[in-house]
Amino acid sequence: MKKTICIFIGLIFSPFALCADLATGKNLSAQCSACHGKDGLSRHPETPNLAGLSSLYIEKVLVDYQKGARHDRRMTIIANALSKPQIKDLAAWYSAFEVTAKAPDI
DSSP, rough: HHHHHHHHHHHHHHHHHOOOOOHHHHHGGGGGGHHHTTTOOOTTTTTTOOOTOOHHHHHHHHHHHHHHHSHHHHHHHHHHTOOOHHHHHHHHHHHHHHOOOOOOOO
């Protein structure tokens, strides 16, 4: 049953990944690197990491900046300059990073 559910979820979300162009996303990420880091790992404590985030989450956040649901002067300017396909490409690029985490030893 779990395998069937996983396959079904994969089929539902696979078109999102197939529509995006990683090379274009990588090129677009140059404008993000000053704050979010070249590899999507921010060097600034107040700026979030983008590497490894869900592409759907990144897309939603950028659209929220475009619609005014989120507010940040710099991000609103950047988001408003992006088309829907560019948002998909950028989100696919950052979601393609594999990020590992290590739990603290306590």
